[in-house]
Amino acid sequence: MRPAAGWELQNMLLPMIDRQMSVEIVGSGSKRAIGRPFQAAAQLTTAAMQGIWLYEPTELVMSAQAGTPLAQVEATLASNGQMLSFEPIDLGPTTGGPRGTQTIGSIFASNSSGSRRITAGAARDNLLGIEAVNGRAELFHAGGRVMKNVTGVDLCRGLAGSWGTLAVLTAVTFKVLPWPEAAATLVYFGLPDDIGTEVMCAAMRLPYEVSGAVHLSQALARRLEHEGLRRQGRSITALRIENFRSSIGYRSEALKDALKVYGDPAVLDTTDSLSFWGELRHLSVMPYNRDTCLWRISTAPTAGPKVVAAIKRHMPAEAYYDWSGGLIWVEVPASADAGASDIRRAVAVNGGHATLIRAEPEVRASVEVFQPQAPAVEKLMRGLKDAFDPYRVLNPGRMYASF
């Protein structure tokens, strides 16, 4: 099914609802391998709903149909010196899907944020308004096109990150920001995970608005596309500063000085920074590999190395730390449960949650892909599913087996 408008989508869903037949919701399909596998009688794509229908650069706002390619959105913004500040990440390549085909709707449906999330907020924080069709085939709106809006229940937040299980986003309105005039990246080499995290947290405690803080293990740094960094053959800890040109020199020096006990970092200029942070946006260091599984762990930054150390007591693991250490992409050998029980225990002890991003379908069918919830929380989530999709038409079982 390939509706070109919200009303058409409604009409297509109605017979499916009547027959209680489930539908797989996709944009370009680049994230189909994420989540629990589920049976669907049909597939519905938003790909035919395209177009940017509102863009006011001076109001920092854009509205687009959900199926509009992200690439088109970003190109249009770039031509006005603007960007999606949360740097949406592309999980296509790492999960065996295509690269660079994502739709703007899918970015918000999966709440996909990249490195700048630590200062610019997540995708969900930048979502201002939605038009969507729920599993009752009702077309509804929430939010709007203005930056500040507390009118009614905050359904923009409620639907962001719900992976098409509550409603199909048909149009989204979101906040955009100017590209910074210049950037620099300080790169520290050879630090172990815990010291790397210490550097990142120390940097975030300073007033220089570090907008990216990542740490890559030695093995992962060797997979970088960036030749200069790859050739170093050592772990890297990278800090990004962005501002107007004359400020960058000042902030780099101030940051270096404050962190001098950790050594003398290499400094990437604006162009080099763009290419380094650009490759992280498609998880270049975690390429698709059937012999490994990939987990995404969110925890408090200082707990990051502890979580990884706890996992390593049970299995080999390579870790890429983003968000100052609070977001960890962990690659572990493929196994029947993808290491779920040990990984979830490591997370439980330190706080946070873990999502299995890449594993063979039979593995994703047998373990909890998304973090299991406390019974009272699960009851609310099930209630939301009942409210939006009582007939279990939209991506049933993709997030949680029982709904």
Next chain:
Amino acid sequence: MTHLQMPTPDASVLGRSQQIIKDLTALAGAEAVIADEEGRRTFETDGLTAYRCMPLAVVLPTTTEEVSRILKYCHREGIKVVARGAGTSLCGGALPVEDAVVVGVSRMNRVLEIDYDNRFIRVETGITNLGISGAVSAEGFFYAPDPSSQLACTLAGNLGMNSGGAHCLKYGVTTNNVLGLKVVLMDGEVIELGGGHLDAEGYDLMGLMIGSEGQFGIVTEATVRILKAAEGARPMLMGFGSSEAAGACVAGIIGAGIVPVAMEFMDKPAIEVCEAFAKAGYPLDVEALLIIEVEGSDDEISEMLGRIQAIAEPFGPTSILISQSAEQSAKIWKGRKSAFGAIGRISDYYCMDGTIPLSRLPDVLRRIGEICEGHGLKVANIFHAGDGNLHPLILYDANDPSSSERAELAGADILRLCVEVGGCLTGEHGVGVEKRDLMNDQFSATDLTVQIRVKTVFDPKWLLNPGKVFPLNDTQQAKDVA
């Protein structure tokens, strides 16, 4: 003000009031329960003082467990509950109903944990907004959302209303600054959402809870982000001969790729009143004033202000004043932040809170002037220009029923205007009772039904903060279905 229709009190609850008070006392202790008339009188209204109603009783618990016991009891007995922070709501969000128990979190105001490395603070939600920043200011940190009432308002209320402030253009509103919540649901169940990490798992229940105006649960603890303050900050004042020029200047600044930490707009009536109060050095011979603040080191601030001045040049500012000292900066902000109080000294006023697309500002200001004039009233406008949040202050005489009624009618017209031009009814104050009956102007019946179903998931019996947010007809239908 006109008569406000509220849900019909439950006679069986009113009839049991003595027993209910006795039971609450047993659950929370005598010192936590306020049942005498004088005591309850303190809680009969909030920041929207036009509406008043004495609650059945007030409970001020000191622990999450007490809140849980009280809600569990009220849930079992079918007693309505109105959650309350400091009672500063400007939309009647904390207005009691006759057959409700007010549960106030003001005694739960402890700081539980400060973690600078992970940049969060965990607090009980009765703490004031400014109290959070106060707890971390010694280390140079702050909590970003800064509503004008920050000295008094509680985090609980900020969470309920998803409060903003003057600096949210850069730092976001409440929902963008919260990591975790401990929530007591209406049935007494205590749930934890999020924690010290970013992005809560599963459905974004935290996102739904924030801004739910006390209708989804009572938040007793929260983990919020704290940020390292910039090295320095400095505001500048720019006066313009017209609101068109000031609005175009704001657009010019953003269009040039500069997003200042705050951009505040005041029209002539607002400037005059604030200057008389704060002696901040606001120019009095202008039609519109912008307060623009930038942050950074001294050199960065100078460069940024220089650039802004250059951008502003073609829009013909008639006066420019760059703050030269911390005292001057404080005065400039004092004028703006005490604007409501300053206006309150010369007249009763009714503060509106719509949001509009910036490009519509001149048109909207003209039509607001016409609307108020049509009702025989004066108006002063304060505007968070960067994010489009407009605060028209309608001046009226509270002792004159006709004047009050006209103020209310003008306010409703202004909010409809905000919706008409592509904005919304409320940018940061919330819907409460004040804008409840305008919700149909912004949302379709389906839009509201979808919201109401979510409310029903959290509070199936519709006991929490009754009569707010949703038009009463819709509420009744939802309850019938539930």
